[in-house]
Amino acid sequence: MKLSLTLTVAAGLMATTALAQDKTVTIASWGGSYQEAQSKALFAPAAANTGIAVKEETYGGMSDVRLQVSTGAVTLDIVASGSGSAARAGAEGLLEPLDYSVIDVSTFYPTLKSEYCVGGDVFSTVYAWNTKTYGDNGPQSWADFWNVEKFPGKRAYRNKVAGALEPALMADGVAPEDVYKVLDSEEGIERAINKIRELKPHIDVFWSSGAQHAQLMKDGEVDMTTGWNGRFDNAAKDGAMVKYSFNQALLDYDCFAIPKGAPNKDTAMAFLAEISKPEYQDDLPKYITYGPTNKAAFDTGEITPEVAAMLPSSPANAAMQLPISLEWYIKWETIADEKYQSMLTE
Template sequence: MKTSIGLTLAATLLASTALAQDKQVTIASWGGSYQEAQSKALFQPAAEATGIAVKEETYGGMSDVRLQVSSGAVTLDIVASGSGSAARAGAEGLLEPLDYDVIDVSSFYPTLKSEFCVGGDVFSTVYAWNTDTYTDAAPQSWADFWDVETFPGSRAYRGKVAGALEPALMADGVAPEDVYSVLDSEDGIERAINKIRELKPNIAVFWSSGAQHAQLMKDGEVDMTTGWNGRFDNAAKDGAKVAYSFNQALLDYDCFAIPKGAPNRDTAMEFLAEISKAEYQDDLPKYITYGPTNKAAYDTGVISAEVAAGLPSSPENAALQLPISLEWYAKWETIADEMYQEMLTE
């Protein structure tokens, strides 16, 4: 009898192991130092812990998801996304709603999840400068970024509307807490675009990716640029003469979503539950200085006080910043980007 029970138990274990080995997910992110950090901190350790095989790809954003969903040929199970892009894609019907009975977000910052996307990291859109160019005084506000007399030199700026309009309004004297109220009309959007138009003669490059704006600073091609804090920190490690400030930065987050019709939807949900745990998120700052969305990651002892001081989601740094409004992006981004692209082609 014992032998029979033992054989049955062994067979069950073998079957469950085989089942785990059959589970797989395809994850798409944006490449570069960002995806490398995700892979080392989240994807590879979670794959080892769960037995879920992970295939990594890079992609061009939600436009790729839209193409797959509309053609009925979805190959991606999980995609990394900006929070605003995910909000719009969810509203468009491109994403699966997430099951928060499976994904535990009880210790997350409350704003860092949505129906269709669960936060993976917190980052900031900052202004950065070449420390060789500005040796005496450095810019400390968006008004300084626009001040080409006090801070002469070339600029780079984002070529998409996301994260482009808010700095312009703050440079134009709008208080951070009033930015989205002003932007809640085409007139307000035009005001921000006009402010960028004013700076345009000094903008040498309108960048399109994090890798690009980091490279611009590494090469010394521009004296100032907007961009994402973690990319600049990694560029500095590689020898770039770059510094930045969190003052008036835009506090945002990246998240993970599941495309509608993903071939391994349930496994993807299980994998998202795993990488949302504090014991994975506390490793991310080892590779890139983006903050965890899971507050418990600050309590594991892995993130030192010194490291926390450089993370966007630390309380001290978060207090200096303007949180991105997903509601505004869901309502206005399509219209605003059309207006913005028109300005860029003038």
């Protein structure tokens, strides 16, 4: 009897171990220091705590997901994505709807999740300035960024419509809470583009990547530019004379999605639930200056007040910003970008 019981218990333990080993997710992100930070803060600890094996890959974005879904050869279970790309991919039918009865987002910022993508980190589109030119007294609003008399100097601005029109309207006097109401028409889009057209003679470079706008500031090639806060932090660490402000910045986020037909959909959903917990998200700023999407991460004691002051999603900084409207981008981005590109080539 004792031998039989021992064998039964051993068989049960072996079955449990095998079950854990069978649970695997393949996650694709963008590589580099960004994915390294995700791996150290989120993927590796969650794998250790859940027994879910993680296979990491890099990928080229939603075009890769589209190819896998269209050919019925889906190998990815979770993908990192920009919020706008995920919104468009979800509308296109490329992503699984997320189960928020499994993924607890009750302490998330309400704008940092969607039907198809759950926020993983927060970044901001800000205006940054060269402290050699302006000292600490650089622009403190988008109106200042447009004010070439008060702040003479060379500007840089993004060459795509994403994050380009909202600052222009705020510079034109539209209250942040009304920006997307005004942009919800072709007339409003034209108003924003006309405001950028007004500044165009003072824009020396229309940048195309985060690496480029950071380099512009490191080289002192422009006196102020728009761009992403984390890139400016890294540039400053490398010696760039750069500062920025979160006032009127655009609050945006990267997120995690599950491709349609993912081979391990249920395991992927459970894994996303795990890495959305505050005890994982509070470690991310140790490796990269992006903020957590889960507000409770600021209450664990892991994020110091000094670090929180640098993060886009800290309560004080988030309160100063305009959250990106994914609904607007789904509806208007294609039309708006055509108009924007036309203005750039004038």
